[in-house]
Amino acid sequence: FAGGVPGVLHGTMTYLLQDRHGQINSTHSVSAGLDYPAVGPEHAMHHDSGRIQYTSATDQEALEAFDLLSQEEGIIPALESAHAVAEVIKRAPKMKKNQILIMNLSGRGDKDVNQIAQMRGIQL
Numbered sequence: 001f002a003g004g005v006p007g008v009l010h011g012t013m014t015y016l017l018q019d020r021h022g023q024i025n026s027t028h029s030v031s032a033g034l035d036y037p038a039v040g041p042e043h044a045m046h047h048d049s050g051r052i053q054y055t056s057a058t059d060q061e062a063l064e065a066f067d068l069l070s071q072e073e074g075i076i077p078a079l080e081s082a083h084a085v086a087e088v089i090k091r092a093p094k095m096k097k098n099q100i101l102i103m104n105l106s107g108r109g110d111k112d113v114n115q116i117a118q119m120r121g122i123q124l
Helices: 041-049 059-073 079-094 109-119
Strands: 005-009 012-016
Touching (some): 059 109
Antiparallel strands (some): 005 012
């Protein structure tokens, strides 16, 4: 939702990354699964109802979260999920001990290892 405004894409009214003329802006994410100029209509509905708060993470934050979860827990998150891990890293220190934070790891990061190695100049 960062920068998204209501619009229509592929016949669906949702939040889009678009210019003032309604033309779709190009997107970039280290995660191919997040490199899309819109969110699904269900996400738009939950956002509008106030039931869910959506945030964003930079590529660098996602990569740092990928490293941290891999090293500390032995869990290799997908790059998509690493963005959520980055938000947990931001929020957890500000929480009270009796608060609960739930995060969904939705994918396996082994599919992203070669891409991350290439980005870091590591030859596997």
